[in-house]
Amino acid sequence: MVYNLTKGKSKDLIKGGEFKMRKKVSLLLVLALILSMLVIGCGEAEAPADDEEDVAVDAGEDVAELSKVGLVVAGGLGDRSFYDSANEGVEKAKEDLGIEIKVYECRNDPSLYTDQLVQASEYAPIVAVVGHEFYDVVQEIAEEFPDVYYIYVDNEIEGIDNLITISYAENEGSFLAGALAAMLTEEDSIGMVGGKDMPVIRNFEVGYRAGAEYINPDIKIETIFAEDFEDPAKGKEGATALYSGGADIVFQVAGKTGEGVFEAAKEMGKYAIGVDTDQRYINPDVIVASMVKKVGQSIYDTIINIQNDEIEPGKVVYYGLEQGGVGMGYGTEDMKQFVTDEMKAKLDEIEEKILNGEIEVPAAK
Amino acid sequence: MNSRFSSEDLEYIVSLTLSIAVSLIMGALIMIANGRSPMVGYGALIRGAFGGKYSIANTLAKTVPLALTGLATAISFRSGIFNIGGEGQLYLGAFAAAYVGITFTALPKGLGMLLAILAGALVGGLYAYVPGFLKVKYKIDEVITTIMLNTVAVLFTSYLVNYPFAPAAGKLNATEIISEQFHLSRLIRLSTLNTSIFFMGFIALFMYYLMEKTSAGYDFKLVGQNSLFARFGGIDDRKQMLIAMVISGSLCGLAGVFEVLGVHYRFLQHISPGYAWDGMLVALIVKNNPIGVMIMSIFFGALKTGSIAMENATSIPSELVLVIQSIIILFIAGERGFKDKFKEWNLRRRVGQKAGERNA
Incomplete structure (x- = not known):
């Protein structure tokens, strides 16, 4: 059955050539719309919108001080485990080094990864990114903010100068x-x-x-x-x-x-x-x-290393038994x-x- | 303009506006109870959602999946067949698009993208066809089958991305990145807003046309209101239901497709934070009206972007917005009851006045 793509609810009342005509026209219009949309969809590629006036990209000024750290977590704090450990690390950095910190939680919502990472990058010159889920996003954003240092935990990426990844055994x-x-x-x-x-x-x-x-x-x-x-x-x-x-x-x-x-x-x-x-x-x-x-400990160490300019850019740092990155706790x-x-x-x-x-x-x- | 809205529609718009207003006031009260200023909170929320090009782009980016799943819910619910399996259809549709994107890498840009989109829509539609068929043929409750099929789809794709399709680089539970020509281009720097918004716009127009301006749309509505009556009126109600279900599934599949082609460029194991459920709320709030779905999706998208901005700026938890949404839904669920109460009260008052006039 082909639907009568015509106005009104009186499909059985209108009959004859005029109606068929109109039906065809409507169908054509719909087709035209589909195609035009496709064209727009594909053609827009050549129009990169790189206006920057709305997006405050002022990371450059803060880099000298390195006194702020943004923590972006894929899940949420309060797990008394992985993410809280990362948070302890930046909290400790706040106490010992007198830096400012801010936490950005993504609550396991992939649609927030980019947003939160951008927010953190605009806030701080050092951003700790916790969660293997950020693999693509962190690479993309790290290139957009070349002056921000990224400490990326739980995955391995090499070759981006402002990105240090930490991998655990x-x-x-x-x-x-x-x-x-x-x-x-x-x-x-x-x-x-x-x-x-x-x-x-x-x-x-x-x-x-x-x-x-x-x-x-x-x-x-x-x-x-x-x-x-x-x-x-x-x-x-x-x-x-x-x-x-x-x-x-x-x-x-x-x-x-x-x-x-x-x-x-x-x-x-x-x-x-x-x-x-x-x-x-x-x-x-x-x-x-x-x-x-020791997620928190490794982030803390890396923050200090960045401040003292002792990092190897674009490298993966391994935390195993040897480095004291993993171990047993007995209370x-x-x-x-x-x-x-x-x-x-x-x-x-x-x-x-x-x-x-x-x-x-x-x-x- | 006046002829556009029936009085019932107008009444509904009034109650909806009231519900939203009241829920926002309640949100403000919660903020005050926690010692925060609602002006500051809502200010940050609005700025976060609409303050500048970047914010608006983020809001619109959040709107796309909501609008598609919302329309999907609208058409199925309106036809009296309840597709609760949007999440599963979305996952499979997204995976199908990713599969096309990593397999047919030799296709030219336009054609490849079209194929990915069609594949996603087709897979989503087929996955909805199964419970739809079971419903019309064997009267198996579609609410239960679709809900269960969600889990099947989510776990199946989870298996696929962890074993046969696991990426070579990066500890990631996802497929490989789809090849370059399948990427929908981003529109605003740093935002994930991409050209899928145009596709969404077109799909929304089409759905509006189908649901409101065609006899097929009228048939859907009739079947949804009383399938027996529709059958005696000469409409093949089973077929209508099945078609509505398949359209609904395709739309959910498309929502997944655009997440892959436009946002993540690969299929992620947990690609959807529950878009289909949010879309369902959107559709329920506006009583399955396609225009309403669009407006509500933007509203929900703005709430989501704004709430995150609010949390970052003022440290008021973004969960507050969930409370606001829930209160809206609560009011809408009780809308008829509230309205009847109000009308009764109004009538009594008038009668009382009239009586008073006569006495005087």
Whole structure:
């Protein structure tokens, strides 16, 4: 059936040649519109709008002082994990170096990445960008603001002079976490709740798996991806499934989602391992340790290096066990300790072996 | 002009304006309760949304996906078939466009782009056809099937970008960058506004024409209001529903296509922060009216851009805008009830006055 593309609701009343004529004309008009739009759509390419009067690009003046830092995060603060760690880094820089800081949250909304990064670049001469999601956007904006330094965390980009990327050896830290889990478990069954099935998180997973199998080759390891970094309910669901399946320790690598893992551990009387920051303080009775990824520390170091002009432009900085970028956190003395001194000694021994190359930790990218 | 609006439309516009005004006042009260000045807050919001070329461009850039998903919702809801699966159709449409963009790299600019757009629309439409078909043929509730198909599409594309289509460079869950000739050009420096706004404008015109000015549009409306009545009136209601569903799916697919071709230049695992849901709100607020959808999309786009600017300038959380949006929706949902109450009160008052006059 072809629709009568004509005015009015009286389709059956109008008949005859005139109507057909009008129908054809309307169809033609529609076609013409489509084509003209296509032409506009493609032709506009030659009209780059580079008026700059509206967009305040005055970064040049501030560069000399380097006294402001903008922090752009892909998710939101308050995860007590990855993003909060980055925030701690700039907060520390604010205290120690007396700089001004401002945080720009994108709340996992890809349509805000460019906007927020532009805002931050206009605000500060140093911009810390946290989240692998910014891979394209940060390259594009870094070229637009050549006088702004970008510290880009969690990915690897080389060759842009005002862009320093920081990459972490999550697999090395997770190797220790896996080894610890294998030593602590009584069921010979452990689990992991990942935020999303993606390269960075898979890098945690292979390390964790390898570490656990290093201690006990027959250990059962299961991973569930929550497909979310912001939803504790999904973390709880995943952890509950793992605990019900026999695991007694679950490693959470899921940001805020991980809070649900801790809840599930508490309710089911099982244990969990935290991530990114030393999370033991959240619930010292179920969180036995944390695998720490020192995002904040690395940002802090890089800010100082930029201020002292000690950076290598366009390079990737690696933070592994060797650089103290990843490691284990056991909370404070007054908390109930699950990890015995022998276990710590064993972990130190493993760390030693990783550093001197005796153990090769697999990586997933 | 007067003949354009029926009295019912006018009443609705009045209640909508009132709802928005009241929700903005409530937003102001929340700001005051938190010790902030609403003047400063709203000032920053308006400046952020409309203060200068760059801000306006950002607002318009946010409008494109909202308008498309809003129109998609409008046509399906108006036809009495509820497409809640916009998100899934958007994801698959976006992926289809990205697939074309990384595969057919030898095509010339115009043709390649046309192919990418058609592929996205087609895939989105087909993905909507399935639940539509199940609905008209087997009476399987489309609300449930479309919602479930969302998850299927999101997880399926998530698998695709993590394994078969994972990019060689960069730890990213996305496809490779689409080749250069598929990029819609940006219009304003530093803003993601691109030529998809023209496509959107055309699609909006077409949808307006289809929904308001053709007999097909009238058929959709009739089927939506009472499908049995429409059937006895000689309209093939099942077919109309199915067509509406497919158009709706295509529009959602297009929303995804433009995100890929115009904004990100690749398919990202989480490319949509819930555009289809926002679009649905937009359509519901204006009762599936295509012109209303356009105006509301710009309004919502402005709220989004403005709220971020407000947060950056005054540190009033941008979530406040979600509260404002929710209050608008609350009022609109209760619109008929409020209106009836008001009319009753007004009638009583008048009757009272008349009675008073007579007594005097």
